[in-house]
Amino acid sequence: MVSDEVIKDILRQNEAMSGLVDTLGENDDLFEKGLDSFGSVQLMLALEERFEVEFPDSLLNRRSFSSIRTIRETVTKLTVGAAA
């Protein structure tokens, strides 16, 4: 189950995001809120480890990590794909 709470827990590990996580809506643009390129890479790696998925090359871009909702939907698809 990919919950917003788990995603927020992972976002809290990011220095730029840690103080903002509780105020984030699911559609807020994380990059506008201060997430940078290296931060998005760390987020990607943390999501892969937590949900035991691997983002395909086609999803390795800012868009895939732009909001909590996008992350939830993307990771959900990957976990469903992995379970199938």
Added chain:
Amino acid sequence: MDSLPAFDTDAIAEGPAGPGTPAPTFLDRLFDAGLLVRTGVDGLYGRSGAFESVVEALDRLVSRLGGADGAEVMRFPPGMSRKTFERSGYLKGFPHLAGTVHSFCGNEADHARLLACVEAGKDWTEKQEATDIVLTPAACYPLYPTAAARGPLPQGGLLFDLQSYCFRHEPSLEPTRMQLFRMREYVRMGSPDEVLAFREQWLDRGTKMMAGLGLPLAVDLANDPFFGRAGKMLANNQRNQNLKFELNVPVNSVEKPTACLSFNYHQDHFGTTWGLTQADGSVAHTACVGFGLERITLALLRHHGLDLARWPADVRATLWG
């Protein structure tokens, strides 16, 4: 005849010159002509006086093009502070390219063991330890902390002129991919509008400069060679935001042309990393234009031949007046 054939697909394919005789590669020809000097390490070469005369002429040409802009000239050695290097973030993206300087830090007994290992052809590096110096990966890396230490930028920002030997650990038989090479740079620091205007100006100047040297070229969106899977994401991000352009010239092949100039917008990466601020206190943005002096020289040799005296008169006039 000591000039290369015209740059066509036959020449690029480096196909056999005759039965059982492979045609010499471009690198072989550069060695044979004495323009580059073998050292036994791929990507590490000596340069002849003729080769250097082109590098120096290109350096002067870049100075002429940018001279009226009033850049502050700064030259750093090809090594930089390890602490500065670590803080720069280079290791996040390019751990595979970095070069560190290590020195012997043992005692007399360790020295004896070192010599025995050398004698026996065994690994002698056990007591080599990292020093405070790493090899400079890009001419501008030592600049950012230096500029930040001066305090906020003045109104209108700053412009710097740099040149340095740079190191990247990527041994290759392509002469254009040297491990130690010279990079000339202009670096602009200021507001996003100021640094983007600078980049646009140099996209135009650089293109005219290279076309004026009689080189076929294309300016393309590009990305840095970031490491690993994480690097794919960084590369995609860089492309999606139009942060890097390269001016490419076919040198080794038409399919994989060589980046001779690059035009980079770092956004606030270095400003944030080094606490570099604008006059109003906001984080400074930076951009740079980089000239690969050996790469441009090699492009000229590839397209105009290995005998500099026979280069087109207008190219010679541009370079040497």
